[in-house]
Amino acid sequence: xxxxxxxxxxxxxxxxxxxxxxxxxxxxxxxxxxxxxxxxxxxxxxxxxxxxxxxxxxxxxxxxxxxxxxxxxxxxxxxxxxxxxxxxxxxxxxxxxxxxxxxxxxxxxxxxxxxxxx
Numbered sequence: 001x002x003x004x005x006x007x008x009x010x011x012x013x014x015x016x017x018x019x020x021x022x023x024x025x026x027x028x029x030x031x032x033x034x035x036x037x038x039x040x041x042x043x044x045x046x047x048x049x050x051x052x053x054x055x056x057x058x059x060x061x062x063x064x065x066x067x068x069x070x071x072x073x074x075x076x077x078x079x080x081x082x083x084x085x086x087x088x089x090x091x092x093x094x095x096x097x098x099x100x101x102x103x104x105x106x107x108x109x110x111x112x113x114x115x116x117x118x
Contacts, residue, residue: 001058001082007033014052022058024080031057031079038063039081042071049074060084 007020015032022029032055036042039061047053048071056079059071064083072078088095 001080004028015056020057029057029080031055033058033060034079035060035062037061039065039071039083040067040069043069048072051075058082 002023004021004023005019007017010016010018010032015034017033017035020031020033022033032053034042034047034053034056036045036059039059041061042048042059047056051074054073054075054077056071056073056077059079059081060083061081062084064085070078071081085092
């Protein structure tokens with residue numbers, strides 16, 4: 001997967017990145033990107049019934065799941081999917097240290113959201 005443009009980091013409801021441009025092999029895709037630790041997040045967060053996710057072209061998960069369930073959008077599309085962990089070139093601990101929370105689009109912690117209660 002070649003990222004031509006990551007798009008816009010979405011700090012509102014909906015996919016994590018909007019209007020991205022990626023290339024897989026010789027084929028280019030333009031649309032949204034959704035990130036999860038595990039692929040089950042797609043269904044746990046009810047993206048499969050939310051029309052805000054109908055333009056997702058890539059569903060990235062950090063870990064590969066033991067039980068694979070293909071992500072489908074509300075309109076029946078199947079986004080591309082990939083797992084990041086097998087392709088890491090540095091340790092997970094190093095990645096955590098490299099995360100700069102000042103770059104995160106939220107300026108302050110607002111409390112626990114709906115997802116934390118499910």
